[in-house]
Amino acid sequence: MSWLVDNREIIGLAVQSVTAMVWVVYLQLLLSNFRRERRSKILITRVAGGHEHGHLMVGNMGAEPIFVKAVLADLEVDGQTYHSIANDSGGFAPFTDDDPSRSIKGPLKSADYRDLGRISDLVKIAYDLADIPKSAHQIEAVVVTVLAESSRDGVLVAGRQCFDVYHGRGHMRFFPRNASTLQLRSFRKRRELARRMDEMLAQEAKAFLQGEDGKRPKRGADLGQIGRSEEARAEAEVAR
The missing domain is CATH 2.60.40 (Immunoglobulin-like)
Incomplete structure (x- = not known):
């Protein structure tokens, strides 16, 4: 007993250190489980x-x-x-x-x-x-x-x-x-895929803009076409 009394400060520090380590491991497990679920x-x-x-x-x-x-x-x-x-x-x-x-x-x-x-x-x-x-x-x-x-x-x-x-x-x-x-979860791989998708979409737009006749279509559309599209859609609904 006298040894415990004489070394109570060291024993207290050891207990606190072990308790802190247990909490760190417990929080790490909680964080890992949370990240795995998400x-x-x-x-x-x-x-x-x-x-x-x-x-x-x-x-x-x-x-x-x-x-x-x-x-x-x-x-x-x-x-x-x-x-x-x-x-x-x-x-x-x-x-x-x-x-x-x-x-x-x-x-x-x-x-x-x-x-x-x-x-x-x-x-x-x-x-x-x-x-x-x-x-x-x-x-x-x-x-x-x-x-x-x-x-x-x-x-x-x-x-x-x-x-x-x-x-x-x-x-x-x-x-x-x-x-x-x-x-595929690595940042490098995801960035590579995002860049590739952007390139593919750009190629799709480029292929359309070239046109079959070799002429580049102009940006914008006649507002009258929107009205005609709505009329055609309404006629299709009536035909059904």
Whole structure:
């Protein structure tokens, strides 16, 4: 007892240090769990079979909602990689004026999913938009990257899945290279994807501005066209 009394200050400091360490570890666990719960998780998978009629599905398995902004497609052709993008205007997921829910873009709540259309359509649109030489022979793989924006300060999130393409008996088969979707969370990778998406959108605008006749369209539209568009839409509603 006399030893405890003589060293009570040292023992008190030791107890306080141990208590502080326990609290630090506890707070670290709470912070890690909080960050893990808020971390986005995008699922990319095939449904309805792995053939060309199979569909591509994207799901939000994170705790917070996201907004799908674009689908990037990288085609591996004859050992070379060609970049492309799938969008509504390209025809990958066409929708009518009264059915915009078929767009590849849009919000996804937690545990919600969206049908992106047939995988073969994705490959076709990506092939048409990519700068692939006519001498190319076979598509060996397609890498699908879904870009989305989270509700947490507009942070860009992304998921990636690679499908190996096999040809046989006049059909294409798509087999996922990995069992799970790769989550792209590093700042460098997300900045690279954001820059690439901006470049793709700029190329799309440039292709439109060039025009089929070689003339550059003028900026702006006649206000009368807006009225005519509304009249045509009203006539279509009456015809139904």
